Amino acid sequence: MKYNLVTILGPTATGKTGLAAHLAAQLRGEVISADSRQVYRGMDLGTGKDYEDYFVDGIEVPSHLVDIEDAGAHYNVYRFQTDFINVFKEITARNVKPVLCGGSGLYLEAVLKNYRLIEVPPNKELRKELKGKTLEELSEILKGLKPKQHNLTDVETDRRAIRAIEIEKYYAEHPVEDSEMPQIESLNIGIDFDREMRRQRITSRLKQRLEEGMLDEVQRLLDSGLTPEQLIYYGLEYKFLTLHLIGELSYDEMFSKLEIAIHQFAKRQMTWFRGMEKRGTKIHWIIGHLPMDKKVGQILQLLEESS
């Protein structure tokens, strides 16, 4: 087979995990999650994590990169890429087929396009040197190092700006060799629903998860000592449910604002996937409402055709 990876992607609420698990079951494979929020333990309903999705005919398909961090921690692309590489190597060495599955476009592309991210150790001297500079001065320094600056979150706080400068300086001094990254040949499958269907699925899934106790989950995280700010940082469900629990939004306001925010998120995900296609990543879109065995069948067919 030409491919050494199958990737299942798509916007939120399209049934990616279930499809990945069913496919992995057919291939004697294992699932590697590419979801920037499902990495956190205790964040389940709010991240759309559903352990039952991994059971196929009563047998659990092994999964990776889910529940690997405490809630409250900050995971990131660099960590994802290195974690992915480790899991990929380990699985492949066991002669098991990896199925990458998720909706975090940046994470997917970091792997599929082999982003050059390297370990950047803290530079104490530089940090001392930059300490006390204003955010504007730091922004200027960063702009000098990285003229094509897109991401304003880099200069939102002094700490982040200093880290961004540290990373850029390190890159400048350490040309990267791309030896670490295994060669990835991925068959990419996108799950497609039309816009109206996508919105309906998001809304009904939101209602369902609220009924299943999503508010209790967020309350539990608050009770465990996480601050509202820490939870709001995670966005979407955690942001709006927290705002409701601390009394800043009524239930109805929370619901409608969250619903809108998830719709907007799904749209941004689609923009990212279209962007990936423009940048040269082939995505085979399959129709979301087909029965599971049809979808799996189409993917197996594509794999066969390639061999």
Place this chain on the structure above:
RNA sequence: GGUGCCAUAGCUCAGUUGGUAGAGCAACGGACUGAAAAUCCGUGUGUCCCUGGUUCGAUUCCAGGUGGCACCA
């Protein structure tokens, strides 16, 4: 039933001393290499309720109608 007020974008509303209109939110498009469920950029999508009158010209003024709200019966 009477009187008054209102009717403009998907929603809430502003506006045009008469020259066919604009904000917020939503929606749509885009960007994205160490927080990415984040962050940021761009786009107005309209029988200005209907019919008639005045006028070179009416979404705007006048009359009637329809619908909504309030008050009085």
